Amino acid sequence: MADYRAPVKDMMFVINELARLDRIMGLPGYEEATPDLVEAVLEEASQLAAEVIGPVNTIGDAKATRVEDGQVFVASEFKAAYQQFLQGGWSGVSHSVEAGGQGLPYVVGLAVEEMWQAASLAWSLCPLLTEGAARAIETHGSEALKSLVLEKMVTGEWTGTMNLTESQAGSDLAAIRTQAIPDGDGFRISGQKIFITYGDHDMTDNVIHLVLARTPDTAPGVKGLTLFAVPKRLINPDGSVGDRNNVRAVSVEHKLGIHGSPTCVLDFDNALGYVVGEISRGIICMFTMMNHARISVGLEGVAISERAYQQAVDYAKERVQGRAPGHDGPVTIIQHADVRRMLLTMKAHIEAMRAIAYLTATHLDEAYRQPDAEARSLAQARLELMTPIVKGWCTEIGQILTSIGLQVHGGMGYVEETGAAQHLRDARITTIYEGTTGIQAADLVGRKILHDGGVALRSLIAEMRQADDELAEHGDQLSVIRIALREGVDDLTAATDWLFENHERDADIPGAVSNSFLMLIGTLAGGWQMARAAAAAARRIATGDADKSFYEAKIVTARFYAEQIMPVACSYRKAIESGSETVMALSQEQF
């Protein structure tokens, strides 16, 4: 069973030192989010994660979800855990108090979410989707719609879904065919949606589906799409739940992982729906939901890796096998240098990923709450730049780390009962849903780098360079980290210059280099945060902080990142500078 004491400490370090809670606390509405309160919230959440949600994870994996007559049933243990989650008041941690939430900063909500995800990824998807759907309705919905559904969604009494994909429309939303026909005050929705996470279940009385559909006589492509709220059960004027609406689960997928969460095919047959936002502005409304969801899915890469790491460390401390220099007789495998290398690869990446995910969350807090328009706009630009990196990089690294977690277990890792394999299977969806890594990379290079002429990226690069001053204060102690960061930033600068000098001569360049850009910026952003972390740790040690062991470990982990992870930056730079010619050279038949 996962234990979250170690992560709470690291979470608080990240929130205080790297994400700079003091900066967020100054924003209107967040005045009460003191470090002590935040720590108390995280400690309490870690208990629910360890005692209630964690234990249902393997049960959900083993029991198939099932559909009967349009209704989906999940493991009864999932349902019971959800009830305890509601009773504890854990839904809507970072939703506004007006909407029925706790009003805590988004970054705190994200730290809490990491615990649910680490405890059970499959279970945690239900609150994740609900929160995103509620946020889209809070931002774009009419007052009438909000009074009908918002509080019930924020409190988790009802859950939410996100209905984009159709069989011909996955990454390409322009191909959506689901129809919405005006009917009185509402619309009638007809069509089939696939891959709908928690598209139906028996944990709550009602489910509010957010559905992208096409109204008559509108533009083709994404510009003709409108967002609708379609309840599973009709809602009476007094807010109570009435008859079934015409939406039914047709089937659930048989997936590689996240077995506990039903992934549904939903059939809408003249189902009553309410417009969210304006007609033909569905994509914009959906992006409100999707941008939150992308950060949350990026966080899944962190959380599932943390879970895999804890399990691998436990095993490495127990398993006796072989001999190691400086030890008499057989040793536990954590004494082997190569096992340490594996565990440090996990630890260093996890801490770096957590830092950039939380930091990005504070940009979202600022983009909402900064009273100053320019500060808001800068935060928004950074948020938009970092969102595809958090989503893409953290989930790609999550694949590697959960696989290492399994590897540490040797042959036992391949046996399902050990539980290490489940993390790998569960993690494997994260680079796909909410936009594949390819979609994140295209978004990054196209909309977030080329579109503003590189302004947001160059501002990030400048900030990375400034970290050198912080590191310089600690003399030789952090010099390995300084050098690695400087070399990495040079690589990113060179790659950025190359992109702007070359992309206009060949339309395939952005696509060909996008993945390398995403991985390069992710690697560097992580290294930058680990460098800042090392400087902060050195300061704490210098001032005689009682928790010296934690801070010393932080410096070692940052050094490992600098020595073993940052060097990959130069290979991404070289790949980028190779451009698109070779990538595009083969005919279809030559593959």
Next chain:
Amino acid sequence: MADYRAPVKDMMFVINELARLDRIMGLPGYEEATPDLVEAVLEEASQLAAEVIGPVNTIGDAKATRVEDGQVFVASEFKAAYQQFLQGGWSGVSHSVEAGGQGLPYVVGLAVEEMWQAASLAWSLCPLLTEGAARAIETHGSEALKSLVLEKMVTGEWTGTMNLTESQAGSDLAAIRTQAIPDGDGFRISGQKIFITYGDHDMTDNVIHLVLARTPDTAPGVKGLTLFAVPKRLINPDGSVGDRNNVRAVSVEHKLGIHGSPTCVLDFDNALGYVVGEISRGIICMFTMMNHARISVGLEGVAISERAYQQAVDYAKERVQGRAPGHDGPVTIIQHADVRRMLLTMKAHIEAMRAIAYLTATHLDEAYRQPDAEARSLAQARLELMTPIVKGWCTEIGQILTSIGLQVHGGMGYVEETGAAQHLRDARITTIYEGTTGIQAADLVGRKILHDGGVALRSLIAEMRQADDELAEHGDQLSVIRIALREGVDDLTAATDWLFENHERDADIPGAVSNSFLMLIGTLAGGWQMARAAAAAARRIATGDADKSFYEAKIVTARFYAEQIMPVACSYRKAIESGSETVMALSQEQF
């Protein structure tokens, strides 16, 4: 269903141009292995793979193997495919004619084996283990033992297993406890072995277990181990099968993948066994088996990646989604630059891995068959150096490539029915069994590099540098490849120099740098072979070869390898030069 036409062409290219079949054909006993004969054999094997073995792959995945009263039952379709394999005379392709085999070079047997593995990894493990066991008996067994079991094993009438692991003895064979007590002409074996692949099944009348066990009054550790042949059923003097021996399958594991192959716990309770080789020389005998098996498992990384690649290419050519520069309207996803990058990452690695696996196989052929003792010894040294690289690097890359194969399918890849996920699940065992990547890396740096003072490695490096002459003949056409190879070899040279200058000052250095060394040499060996392949392809094009499209694709693929894969060499070099200090710095509690 997998189709093997493309690989047969590439296999023949590798065998003729890179592994240099003409060199092997000159060896005693191999005179008849002409290119035409080899191609005919591969074409025929590809049919059996596509029509008989491939179709049972998903069936074996879906049906659990089961144990009843000590007897294991596999899917009946596996049994039927095995019968067709035997009827076609496919067992023992590269075994000696005297022992009942076909007498073809080992490299040809390996190419044939790649097809069985690609068709169904789970199924292919049975012939793999049988061949390894037969080879150990052929090399080390007494005439009496050979006359009892060898021909039946070579022809596949009986199968073989490899019994090393016990619950306390995985990577560490010194901890083996299974006992062997002398009894008349034989021994009585008692103990429990775990993770025994095809440890029992109902495909053949008998199974010959090769078991490492401890005789009384011998040295502790691996020096006290002896190898025994323990039949599942006793063998009558006339060679017919008699009563059950005292060995029983206790259970089969519930694994992440290779579901079709039973992984057994075997209980030996006073079972009759025959010594193989000499008392207390079990490890040496086992290594005969294990070295073959390691190359074969390395090949599994190639084969399963090839299967995943074919499936991903098929999907990318069919799936319509989004728009691409230079195309009107929606395109098949193979038109997207990032999808091409993914497919080329697979293709380039697969061709490189195939080349180094086959080349290593020819070293084995030479080590057996070279009449000249010095040539034999050079081949043996190269074989020993390359074996952990083929095993470790090809299987590690196989993890990445099967994961990319799934990614190309988007959401469909996560649905089990698509079949892409099975390749990932199946591939996941390959970095673990027959010695984890950590064990391969330790073997590489300890026994294969430091032990001979770097002689074998420096001879490999020198040969890599010589490839530059071949490339130089083609002017600017291959200059990108030349530069990448030169830079990569410089990195390897520097890392090697660093290792020899530093390893004595710190006993943890070999362990700390071993994985990076394995990955660095693997990456470079692959790049070296791709460079040679490009030069060979350029020659063919220059001489007007009819298959111009194949050779042009080979040059593009080699350029992709040079541009996008070789640059990672510099990051491994940097990791190596960081040494062991950081890796060893944390206390257990700090993890």
